[in-house]
Amino acid sequence: MNRNSVWICHVRPRTSTGPAASARAPTIPRTSNTSPGTKNNQLTTWTDKLDAENITPYRSGMTGCFRCPVNCRPLNDMKMPGDRYGSGDGPEYVTLGKFGPNIGVDRIESVIRLNNICNDLGFDTASTGSSIAWAMELYQRGLITKQHTQGLELTWGNADAVEQFD
Numbered sequence: 569m570n571r572n573s574v575w576i577c578h579v580r581p582r583t584s585t586g587p588a589a590s591a592r593a594p595t596i597p598r599t600s601n602t603s604p605g606t607k608n609n610q611l612t613t614w615t616d617k618l619d620a621e622n623i624t625p626y627r628s629g630m631t632g633c634f635r636c637p638v639n640c641r642p643l644n645d646m647k648m649p650g651d652r653y654g655s656g657d658g659p660e661y662v663t664l665g666k667f668g669p670n671i672g673v674d675r676i677e678s679v680i681r682l683n684n685i686c687n688d689l690g691f692d693t694a695s696t697g698s699s700i701a702w703a704m705e706l707y708q709r710g711l712i713t714k715q716h717t718q719g720l721e722l723t724w725g726n727a728d729a730v731e732q733f734d
């Protein structure tokens with residue numbers, strides 16, 4: 569790596585323990601949603617309610633690809649008869665982050681439901697969650713309004729509004 573690169577200049581003076589630790593160092597510039605006056609949802613909305621043991625009651629089993637003995641895909645079932653999104657595959661780790669703290673949601677049931685909706689639509693949960701978080705920040709800053717969201721309150725944590733996206 570070029571000794572004068574931006575990466576080296578920013579990181580080396582502050583840490584000797586490698587990129588993982590340096591990324592958490594408070595002196596490293598962070599993403600725009602940590603700016604003063606805005607809600608840093610990554611730091612403020614994580615909750616124990618999203619911990620793995622709270623998914624366990626909804627884990628109905630595991631499945632996998634054809635003839636694979638590993639069966640690494642977790643299944644979910646929230647026991648909601650007649651609800652198309654009450655059961656499905658996942659969620660996996662990244663989905664939990666994207667539809668949890670990344671958009672301010674603290675209900676495991678909402679995370680599972682958004683996961684199932686994305687799977688049904690064939691959407692990638694990681695990029696969908698990131699895009700929604702970006703839209704929420706734009707809404708928070710007043711750069712988009714209800715006029716742009718067809719009347720939806722796109723506030724952090726409003727999983728009901730996310731479900732109504734067209």
Ligand code: SF4
Pocket residue numbers: 631632633636637638639640641
């Ligand atoms: S380990 Fe998982 S993803 Fe890989 S083949 Fe088996 S079931 Fe499929």
